[in-house]
Amino acid sequence: DGGITQSPKYLFRKEGQNVTLSCEQNLNHDAMYWYRQDPGQGLRLIYYSQIVNDFQKGDIAEGYSVSREKKESFPLTVTSAQKNPTAFYLCASSIGPLGEQYFGPGTRLTVT
């Protein structure tokens, strides 16, 4: 079955450590996205990639980094520079930049 996987479901880190969240898709989609969901707020776009080896900052990219070395993978690194890293992180992909987005199950990151 095609889909998007994110791992792990729950992640705990100490403050000051970088942490990388995994996002893999086998839908052969060109575009991939990372969002952050906080309580009481809408989804906010962190980074997106329209094609391999290319990515752009979203609305809240500070403190995050990404890479897109393979079509099926779009890992997100939450760096120690991110002031409020504790959140629910959602990955999505679409056939093209304007296509319907398919969402992964999400990763809940807790930084203490």
Place this chain on the structure above:
Amino acid sequence: EDKVVQSPLSLVVHEGDTVTLNCSYEVTNFRSLLWYKQEKKAPTFLFMLTSSGIEKKSGRLSSILDKKELSSILNITATQTGDSAIYLCAVEANTGNQFYFGTGTSLTVIP
């Protein structure tokens, strides 16, 4: 296993029709339910519901939560072609940073 199920998966209506989209959930320690509209860009936040029986309205859109039935509906009256989108439902668990997203209902409004 916690989950959110939306129905129908897709819907085609004519302009002017009223539609009702459904979201049911099985989530431990429910905290809130959110509705989004996803067009050809990032999802747009519509409503957040926390209390049962209280309707939230924004123009032609309204939504209500039924905690007893573990469900919510999103109503759109006098639909327009601009309402064509995928409508996503998400439920927040009481842990504060855990959300469960449904797969969405694709609405197409034809002139």
